[in-house]
Amino acid sequence: MNVDEILRRVGEFGMYQKMIYLLLNLIGVTHGFRMLIAVFMLYTPKHRCSIPTYPNDTYKIQSQEHADLVARFIPNKTDDHDLGPYDLCHVYSGAGARNATVGCDRWVYDKSMFVNTAVMEFDAVCDDALLSSHSQMSQMGGFLFGVLFFGAIGDKFGRKVAIYLAVVVYLAGGLGLSWSPLIGYGFFVFLRFVNGACSAGAYTAACVLSVEMVGPNKRLWVGVLIHLTFGVGGMVLDLIGYFQRDWFFINIYGTAPVALALSFWWIIPESPRWLAKQGRVKEAEAILRKVAKFNGKTFPDCLLADPAPPPAGPASQRDNTRLVNQGPAKTANDDRGSLTTASQKDTVVKEKTESDAGVTNGVSSRAVYKNVHNQGILREFLRMFTYRVLLVRNVVQFINWFAVSMAYYGLSFTANQLQAGGLFTNFLLSMCMDVLANVLVLLLLDRWGRRLLHALSMLLGGAGCLLGVLTTMVAPSGLQWLTVVVAMVGKMGASAGFTLIYIYSSELCPTTVRSAGMGTASAFARLGSILASYVQQWSIQMTGDFGHALPLLVFGAFSLTAGMLTFLLPETLHKDLPDTVHDALVFGKDPKMDEHIDPVKTVETFSMGEDVHVEMETFKTPTRL
Numbered sequence: 292m293n294v295d296e297i298l299r300r301v302g303e304f305g306m307y308q309k310m311i312y313l314l315l316n317l318i319g320v321t322h323g324f325r326m327l328i329a330v331f332m333l334y335t336p337k338h339r340c341s342i343p344t345y346p347n348d349t350y351k352i353q354s355q356e357h358a359d360l361v362a363r364f365i366p367n368k369t370d371d372h373d374l375g376p377y378d379l380c381h382v383y384s385g386a387g388a389r390n391a392t393v394g395c396d397r398w399v400y401d402k403s404m405f406v407n408t409a410v411m412e413f414d415a416v417c418d419d420a421l422l423s424s425h426s427q428m429s430q431m432g433g434f435l436f437g438v439l440f441f442g443a444i445g446d447k448f449g450r451k452v453a454i455y456l457a458v459v460v461y462l463a464g465g466l467g468l469s470w471s472p473l474i475g476y477g478f479f480v481f482l483r484f485v486n487g488a489c490s491a492g493a494y495t496a497a498c499v500l501s502v503e504m505v506g507p508n509k510r511l512w513v514g515v516l517i518h519l520t521f522g523v524g525g526m527v528l529d530l531i532g533y534f535q536r537d538w539f540f541i542n543i544y545g546t547a548p549v550a551l552a553l554s555f556w557w558i559i560p561e562s563p564r565w566l567a568k569q570g571r572v573k574e575a576e577a578i579l580r581k582v583a584k585f586n587g588k589t590f591p592d593c594l595l596a597d598p599a600p601p602p603a604g605p606a607s608q609r610d611n612t613r614l615v616n617q618g619p620a621k622t623a624n625d626d627r628g629s630l631t632t633a634s635q636k637d638t639v640v641k642e643k644t645e646s647d648a649g650v651t652n653g654v655s656s657r658a659v660y661k662n663v664h665n666q667g668i669l670r671e672f673l674r675m676f677t678y679r680v681l682l683v684r685n686v687v688q689f690i691n692w693f694a695v696s697m698a699y700y701g702l703s704f705t706a707n708q709l710q711a712g713g714l715f716t717n718f719l720l721s722m723c724m725d726v727l728a729n730v731l732v733l734l735l736l737d738r739w740g741r742r743l744l745h746a747l748s749m750l751l752g753g754a755g756c757l758l759g760v761l762t763t764m765v766a767p768s769g770l771q772w773l774t775v776v777v778a779m780v781g782k783m784g785a786s787a788g789f790t791l792i793y794i795y796s797s798e799l800c801p802t803t804v805r806s807a808g809m810g811t812a813s814a815f816a817r818l819g820s821i822l823a824s825y826v827q828q829w830s831i832q833m834t835g836d837f838g839h840a841l842p843l844l845v846f847g848a849f850s851l852t853a854g855m856l857t858f859l860l861p862e863t864l865h866k867d868l869p870d871t872v873h874d875a876l877v878f879g880k881d882p883k884m885d886e887h888i889d890p891v892k893t894v895e896t897f898s899m900g901e902d903v904h905v906e907m908e909t910f911k912t913p914t915r916l
Contacts (some may be wrong), residue, residue, distance in 0.1 A: 292567045295507050296453060297579050297594050303506025304513070306585030310515065311504055314555050316520045317548065318454070322494035323524020324545040325465070325486055327703055329824070330718060331532040333423040334408045337375035338416055339365050342393035350375075353788040366392055377399065380417035394418075404714070407537045409479070412472040420828060422476065427824035429480045433487030435817040439810055441492025445499060451561045455497040456550050461489030465546030469539045469874045470516070492680055493552075511794075514803040516612040518790045522725030525703070529719045658856045672804040674872045681875055685808075688796050688857045689815040691749065694853035695792055696816035698785040698846040700825030701733045702778060705842045715896055717775060721782050728786035729841065736791070740864040741798065745791040749854030750766070752784025756847030762842040785850065799878075802870040819849075 302308070342348045342364045345357070345757040348709040352358050366378040367582035414421035437457070464485040471479040498517055502510050531544050563582075566575035576595065583590040675681050716877050730750075735744055758777040766773055792812075799807035823846075830841040852902020862912070869875040 301583035302586035307585035319520025430487035437488030457493035697819030753850030755781030
């Protein structure tokens with residue numbers, strides 16, 4: 292079944308797909324909410340130690356007597372932090388001991404911004420200030436786990452199953468997070484991991500299903516536009532936070548809409564492309580007929596039949612050879628002698644058995660093929676790091692994933708640390724930059740190309756952050772709004788870079804190892820986002836203007852470095868994308884340089900039993916740097 296051709300006939304992005312796409316976008320909105328909720332949930336307010344002899348102490352001065360007690364027991368701040376006029380972590384050891392201080396274990400918080408945050412619940416300040424960053428690390432770790440775990444579920448059991456399994460667990464974990472302080476910090480961190488995993492798993496599966504439901508000419512639009520929902524989710528979070536200043540209810544209000552997705556079970560279909568690949572052709576056909584009917588098109592019955600298989604001769608006359616991950620028979624340069632046939636580009640597996648029945652000693656040829664196929668994928672992935680040209684490309688991509696994720700989440704988390712504007716205004720501006728960046732990517736991607744546009748996005752983001760360092764350190768207080776402007780420019784560059792790196796990396800990775808390559812890249816992105824939360828926390832603990840400038844300095848330096856390294860990567864616009872590692876080796880090179888490069892054949896033999904042996908032939912091409 293040729294699903295792409297059928298979609299061209301019944302509507303590549305008709306009314307039916309638009310309805311499904313709109314419903315799936317709800318998952319994208321809730322994912323944006325979940326990934327950015329730390330901005331409000333882990334907000335650190337002004338605070339000081341609680342007065343030892345005053346059980347009803349509050350941060351707000353209640354009376355003159357209260358003010359006198361504060362002056363007697365609480366030292367004034369000795370450094371230039373922004374968390375109030377008091378020493379954050381010490382009290383005088385006695386009412387008259389003005390020189391001796393001791394650490395405290397109870398705090399009172401300024402509730403003018405938020406009535407309650409998780410930082411207040413767990414007293415994540417002073418020596419325990421990194422608890423908030425640890426919980427953020429847990430959520431990002433869950434994100435990585437969820438992408439891999441639910442990705443495997445989606446490949447094995449279907450995209451729809453992966454979405455709804457993640458949604459059900461996410462709904463329980465998300466709502467439970469609000470009550471987690473009753474059990475303890477460990478449970479809070481655990482649920483943040485679960486929520487990160489389920490939110491990422493549902494969002495990733497929804498993205499895949501969205502792309503697989505539309506025709507080839509609409510995939511780019513669908514793939515980019517669904518990233519807009521992340522920014523919309525941030526805007527919804529900002530609106531909820533503005534009107535509800537308790538993290539308990541912010542979390543509930545942002546999680547509850549996920550329950551709506553449960554009512555879509557009978558509306559959202561399984562991916563017809565996945566069903567066809569699984570051999571469930573009748574189910575795929577039924578969904579495609581529904582698409583045609585809803586879109587007002589005639590279903591092309593003539594496209595259901597698969598091409599007739601070649602005639603099979605006697606078993607003794609057949610060449611028992613299988614091609615693993617076979618790419619197109621036509622190569623990028625058909626007149627280059629040894630590079631013209633697909634069999635020389637791909638891994639060739641030959642099964643030699645003493646019986647032509649296909650089963651020897653209880654081991655079927657299909658099982659043998661599957662085992663060797665899996666070994667071939669792993670071997671192909673490892674080969675991506677054995678050639679210098681591919682190693683350089685991979686390292687450059689990983690640096691870009693790390694840098695863009697750190698800058699994106701870091702600039703979102705530090706919205707309150709900019710020296711002008713308020714938390715809600717700056718965060719809303721940040722989300723607007725997110726939406727604007729994705730629109731610009733959609734308009735310019737096929738005009739400027741992947742490499743140039745991504746490099747410019749990263750350079751723009753880095754330049755905006757570094758200019759923010761200058762305005763923070765040099766500009767007078769009346770011009771600190773410039774810091775917000777250049778930081779928003781940096782956020783727009785990071786947002787565009789994040790969308791582009793997904794597209795660019797997926798096109799650079801060979802088809803045979805694309806899932807493994809994107810999974811590895813996602814791991815580096817999570818490392819970047821984890822580091823961003825620690826950079827933000829360190830900046831809070833630092834004093835003076837440098838504390839405000841530190842995040843911008845770190846994010847800008849990494850973004851500029853990643854942007855300049857991007858020019859080492861080949862352009863993929865209007866190019867036949869690589870299917871195998873061999874294709875990736877010659878991809879992006881000057882064809883004249885490769886005229887005399889012949890693949891080197893290597894043969895390895897695997898024993899699968901007493902009478903079953905497998906030979907794996909591979910063709911490696913020497914690299915030219």
